[in-house]
Amino acid sequence: MSTQLPRRTVITAAALSPALAVGAPAAAQAAPGGSVIRDVVLAVHGGAGSLPRGSITPAQEKAYRDALEKALRTGAGLLSGGAPALDAVEAAVRVLEDDPNFNAGKGAVFNTDAEHELDASIMNGKDLRSGAVAGVHNTRNPISLARMVMERSRHVLMAGKGADIFALQNGLAYTTQDYFFTQRRWDALLNAKNPPPVPPSVTEGQTVGAVAVDQGRDVAAATSTGGLTNKLVGRVGDSPVIGAGTYANSRTVAVSCTGTGEVFIRGVAAYDISALMEYTGAAVQDAAAKVITQKIPALGATGGAIALDPRGRLATPHSTLGIINGYITRDGTVVTRLYNDETPPH
Numbered sequence: 032m033s034t035q036l037p038r039r040t041v042i043t044a045a046a047l048s049p050a051l052a053v054g055a056p057a058a059a060q061a062a063p064g065g066s067v068i069r070d071v072v073l074a075v076h077g078g079a080g081s082l083p084r085g086s087i088t089p090a091q092e093k094a095y096r097d098a099l100e101k102a103l104r105t106g107a108g109l110l111s112g113g114a115p116a117l118d119a120v121e122a123a124v125r126v127l128e129d130d131p132n133f134n135a136g137k138g139a140v141f142n143t144d145a146e147h148e149l150d151a152s153i154m155n156g157k158d159l160r161s162g163a164v165a166g167v168h169n170t171r172n173p174i175s176l177a178r179m180v181m182e183r184s185r186h187v188l189m190a191g192k193g194a195d196i197f198a199l200q201n202g203l204a205y206t207t208q209d210y211f212f213t214q215r216r217w218d219a220l221l222n223a224k225n226p227p228p229v230p231p232s233v234t235e236g237q238t239v240g241a242v243a244v245d246q247g248r249d250v251a252a253a254t255s256t257g258g259l260t261n262k263l264v265g266r267v268g269d270s271p272v273i274g275a276g277t278y279a280n281s282r283t284v285a286v287s288c289t290g291t292g293e294v295f296i297r298g299v300a301a302y303d304i305s306a307l308m309e310y311t312g313a314a315v316q317d318a319a320a321k322v323i324t325q326k327i328p329a330l331g332a333t334g335g336a337i338a339l340d341p342r343g344r345l346a347t348p349h350s351t352l353g354i355i356n357g358y359i360t361r362d363g364t365v366v367t368r369l370y371n372d373e374t375p376p377h
């Protein structure tokens with residue numbers, strides 16, 4: 032990974048609006064029509080939430096940006112060698128699963144029983160094949176297990192013990208639960224069980240996801256998460272639910288969502304973006320903005336998504352104050368966006 036390359040930061044007028052600056056929900060000022068970034072081959076997210084400037088140290092900022100850049104360059108390297116979008120999204124998500132700063136793989140949050148239960152899904156836009164796992168305990172890279180479910184089983188979604196056994200049978204790295212431990216997530220669990228007087232200002236979301244388009248103009252999407260801190264044992268969010276947290280169709284769009292999973296499931300969010308594009312001819316930025324900044328908030332929750340169409344147009348709408356994300360364009364330019372003021376709401 033090169034850290035020498037300049038990082039261009041995109042700040043739009045919307046991101047600097049007074050409403051955002053005082054912390055109003057982004058949805059309150061959502062206008063019809065979203066913004067779009069062009070010529071993107073791969074985008075990743077590290078969760079929707081709030082990351083105000085000054086809330087992390089320069090070293091933490093560097094760690095986040097380096098991880099996003101590494102994920103982007105890893106996936107884009109595959110794409111430029113002619114690999115399918117599916118390979119790129121899996122590789123990008125693996126990088127973020129291995130990074131303890133994100134809530135996926137190592138660094139995943141704890142459930143009420145102080146365990147890690149991991150969810151992931153992947154979808155291939157070319158033929159609508161997909162694979163997903165929920166409540167995984169001992170698989171180091173759940174996104175690769177999701178892909179194995181897609182390619183080596185006759186199923187789409189596997190859960191719990193059976194999924195971990197399937198991983199072992201197919202040669203994926205087995206790990207004990209302590210591998211996923213980070214002090215920060217442990218503290219978050221203790222805080223959730225016994226809330227401090229002042230809630231932490233930095234998001235504890237940090238689910239990860241990736242969307243890509245390959246040289247054949249096929250798209251793919253992948254999402255991986257530890258879910259929500261202090262979730263009930265057995266709770267499954269939107270991330271492993273095809274159509275809710277993840278969706279890809281090469282005729283429309285690849286989408287990876289982040290936010291309160293229950294509402295993304297009820298709103299069938301990722302598929303809804305694709306359906307709007309398919310049935311109304313909406314552009315990716317308009318479809319994604321409508322679902323994420325209007326429909327999902329109307330159901331009572333906040334979150335965000337990255338949505339990439341086969342022509343390389345990327346939308347990153349969110350109704351939270353921010354969404355950690357990054358993208359790489361056809362010419363190799365990498366942009367990483369962490370702070371609320373770097374991420375326009377739609």
Ligand code: ASP
Pocket residue numbers: 078079235236237238256257258259267268269270276288289290291292293
């Ligand atoms: N959507 C994830 C879940 O509900 C959480 C997140 O995106 O932060 O499991």
